Amino acid sequence: MAKEEEKGECGGWKEKGHENGVCTADASAKPITGDENPQPPGWFAEYSPLWPGQAHFLKIERVLFEGKSQYQHMIVLESTAYGKVFVLDGALQLTEKDECAYQEMITHLPLCSIPNPQKVLLIGGGDGGILREISRHSSVVHIDICEMDMMLIDVYREFFPEVAIGYDDPRVRLHIMDGSEFLKSAQVGTYDAIIVDAFDPIKHEIFGSPFFETVAKALREGGVMCIQAESLWFPSLNLPKLIHTFRNIFKGSVSYAWTPVPAYPSGVIGFLLCSTEGPHVDFTRPANPLDHHDAGSSFGVAKEPPKFYNAEMHSASFCLPSFARDCV
Amino acid sequence: MAKEEEKGECGGWKEKGHENGVCTADASAKPITGDENPQPPGWFAEYSPLWPGQAHFLKIERVLFEGKSQYQHMIVLESTAYGKVFVLDGALQLTEKDECAYQEMITHLPLCSIPNPQKVLLIGGGDGGILREISRHSSVVHIDICEMDMMLIDVYREFFPEVAIGYDDPRVRLHIMDGSEFLKSAQVGTYDAIIVDAFDPIKHEIFGSPFFETVAKALREGGVMCIQAESLWFPSLNLPKLIHTFRNIFKGSVSYAWTPVPAYPSGVIGFLLCSTEGPHVDFTRPANPLDHHDAGSSFGVAKEPPKFYNAEMHSASFCLPSFARDCV
Numbered sequence: 070m071a072k073e074e075e076k077g078e079c080g081g082w083k084e085k086g087h088e089n090g091v092c093t094a095d096a097s098a099k100p101i102t103g104d105e106n107p108q109p110p111g112w113f114a115e116y117s118p119l120w121p122g123q124a125h126f127l128k129i130e131r132v133l134f135e136g137k138s139q140y141q142h143m144i145v146l147e148s149t150a151y152g153k154v155f156v157l158d159g160a161l162q163l164t165e166k167d168e169c170a171y172q173e174m175i176t177h178l179p180l181c182s183i184p185n186p187q188k189v190l191l192i193g194g195g196d197g198g199i200l201r202e203i204s205r206h207s208s209v210v211h212i213d214i215c216e217m218d219m220m221l222i223d224v225y226r227e228f229f230p231e232v233a234i235g236y237d238d239p240r241v242r243l244h245i246m247d248g249s250e251f252l253k254s255a256q257v258g259t260y261d262a263i264i265v266d267a268f269d270p271i272k273h274e275i276f277g278s279p280f281f282e283t284v285a286k287a288l289r290e291g292g293v294m295c296i297q298a299e300s301l302w303f304p305s306l307n308l309p310k311l312i313h314t315f316r317n318i319f320k321g322s323v324s325y326a327w328t329p330v331p332a333y334p335s336g337v338i339g340f341l342l343c344s345t346e347g348p349h350v351d352f353t354r355p356a357n358p359l360d361h362h363d364a365g366s367s368f369g370v371a372k373e374p375p376k377f378y379n380a381e382m383h384s385a386s387f388c389l390p391s392f393a394r395d396c397v
Numbered sequence: 398m399a400k401e402e403e404k405g406e407c408g409g410w411k412e413k414g415h416e417n418g419v420c421t422a423d424a425s426a427k428p429i430t431g432d433e434n435p436q437p438p439g440w441f442a443e444y445s446p447l448w449p450g451q452a453h454f455l456k457i458e459r460v461l462f463e464g465k466s467q468y469q470h471m472i473v474l475e476s477t478a479y480g481k482v483f484v485l486d487g488a489l490q491l492t493e494k495d496e497c498a499y500q501e502m503i504t505h506l507p508l509c510s511i512p513n514p515q516k517v518l519l520i521g522g523g524d525g526g527i528l529r530e531i532s533r534h535s536s537v538v539h540i541d542i543c544e545m546d547m548m549l550i551d552v553y554r555e556f557f558p559e560v561a562i563g564y565d566d567p568r569v570r571l572h573i574m575d576g577s578e579f580l581k582s583a584q585v586g587t588y589d590a591i592i593v594d595a596f597d598p599i600k601h602e603i604f605g606s607p608f609f610e611t612v613a614k615a616l617r618e619g620g621v622m623c624i625q626a627e628s629l630w631f632p633s634l635n636l637p638k639l640i641h642t643f644r645n646i647f648k649g650s651v652s653y654a655w656t657p658v659p660a661y662p663s664g665v666i667g668f669l670l671c672s673t674e675g676p677h678v679d680f681t682r683p684a685n686p687l688d689h690h691d692a693g694s695s696f697g698v699a700k701e702p703p704k705f706y707n708a709e710m711h712s713a714s715f716c717l718p719s720f721a722r723d724c725v
Binding site: 100101102103104107109110111112114120121122123124125126127128129130131132148149150151166167169170300301302327329330331333335336337374375376377378379381382384385386388389390391392394 | 428429430432438439448449451452453455456457458459476477478479494630657658661664665702703704705706707709710712713714716717719
């Protein structure tokens with residue numbers, strides 16, 4: 070580098086030396102102490118166990134609801150930046166501002182990847198937003214949803230009617246029960262698509278668990294499964310292991326997508342998509358596009374067209390940065 | 398919806414009524430008060446003025462450096478989640494964990510969009526990371542950088558040598574001066590590409606300012622400019638106005654890209670790309686690809702291939718969610 074310290078308004082510090090800078094970069098730099106998880110009043114603080122050492126803080130205007138079902142603790146907050154926010158056992162679940170990104174992507178990534186989906190099963194997703202998105206697909210004739218907690222559904226219906234509107238679709242059949250139990254009695258090869266929005270594949274001990282075997286069995290040949298799969302930025306995400314495990318279970322295609330969701334820790338969320346043996350599924354190209362300029366997207370119970378998903382976003386979500394692409 | 402409350406482990410709450418839930422969703426819900434910008438000890442808290450009501454908190458292990466130049470206040474922190482972090486006047490500038498995303502995208506989006514870039518001007522970007530990325534391009538023969546603050550460069554050199562390594566490229570010519578001043582005396586049509594990493598187009602009053610007129614004049618016909626352009630999630634981002642303004646100034650193509658950067662508020666950062674009149678530039682397709690499997694990417698001073706950028710990420714970054722796509 071040819072350095073050229075020019076005259077005029079520039080420079081100055083170099084000549085003066087470091088007298089303004091106080092360098093403490095040596096062994097004497099004392100570790101800083103502080104609260105492990107501070108909770109300043111007036112703010113909701115979310116500490117992600119999947120990426121310790123960082124937190125997302127939301128300023129809170131009002132607590133709209135607080136209650137406890139037999140399964141879990143629920144809070145509905147009015148936030149300054151994200152509108153209404155639903156918190157489940159201390160973890161942020163959904164915000165009005167960005168729910169479109171998660172709900173639309175976890176639904177249309179699988180449903181737009183196969184032609185003519187007819188029977189869909191949703192495990193979890195009790196808020197109703199994924200139902201609202203499934204509802205846009207006119208080919209669908211039957212939607213089963215397994216949600217354990219009826220109180221959760223009622224709280225969403227009261228405070229997030231534009232999300233819970235998904236329950237208004239007459240094709241929806243609600244089963245208040247555990248998805249694993251439901252799957253045990255599901256007929257082999259029933260579903261074109263199964264969406265799992267009930268737990269995180271990293272946090273839970275799914276490796277070696279029979280749950281996904283039952284999901285795969287309930288799918289038809291060339292049927293598809295989509296599950297939330299954390300963030301590429303999390304040090305705890307072992308993508309090669311995740312993909313290897315799911316490839317062994319589902320036997321068809323396995324792909325990883327990611328999409329921006331600002332209220333989720335690190336600002337992105339991933340999805341794992343799997344197909345069973347049978348007709349090949351290329352998840353990266355929507356074989357069954359749902360463009361909101363098409364008449365198809367005005368089908369169903371949603372009052373507005375998709376805000377986030379479109380065919381370009383679909384394909385783009387499978388493009389991964391080099392550090393991840395090379396391990397898939 | 399056909400509701401089917403099944404037996405077994407499920408349900409229960411509905412029958413019991415709401416006795417567990419305490420609904421406070423009425424006019425009596427008191428507003429919550431608290432600190433406007435809490436700063437818990439042991440944590441670095443960043444409050445973005447562009448999206449009030451939310452904050453990103455990083456747990457801090459050590460303060461490695463604190464100092465003040467004639468222009469600004471600098472802190473280097475060792476964080477738990479992001480490695481070393483550089484803070485300028487209270488705003489997070491760079492982290493070891495995610496600097497690759499920002500530096501690689503702001504550099505290769507413009508440089509890979511035109512064939513054979515030779516002369517490049519960088520305004521700001523004193524950390525050296527963008528220089529490191531420009532250095533990968535073997536076609537480049539000359540790199541000017543304008544950075545006002547020599548102390549900032551020295552601090553980066555000391556604490557972030559893998560970022561500041563960009564200065565080691567013999568094609569780099571450092572001008573310690575204000576970029577606006579430098580541009581006033583720049584010859585018309587000199588540069589193939591100009592990268593502006595000095596300020597934010599939203600925060601600063603660039604509309605009506607002559608700065609970008611001088612940038613456009615310093616570019617050759619069909620030359621390109623790239624500037625950081627905030628987040629699509631910010632309510633303050635007026636994308637149609639931004640694009641309209643820049644189209645009037647640069648007269649060629651104008652495109653908006655976005656990419657995940659977890660330490661940036663909302664988890665994504667945008668880029669505005671403009672070309673001047675002349676040979677048409679399609680920013681969405683890299684005419685001059687830099688794939689890290691190519692020999693080309695081992696060119697220059699960087700010790701490792703790109704971690705984030707690749708040709709697929711390049712094109713994907715221009716795919717926008719429907720709420721933004723329809724206003725571009």
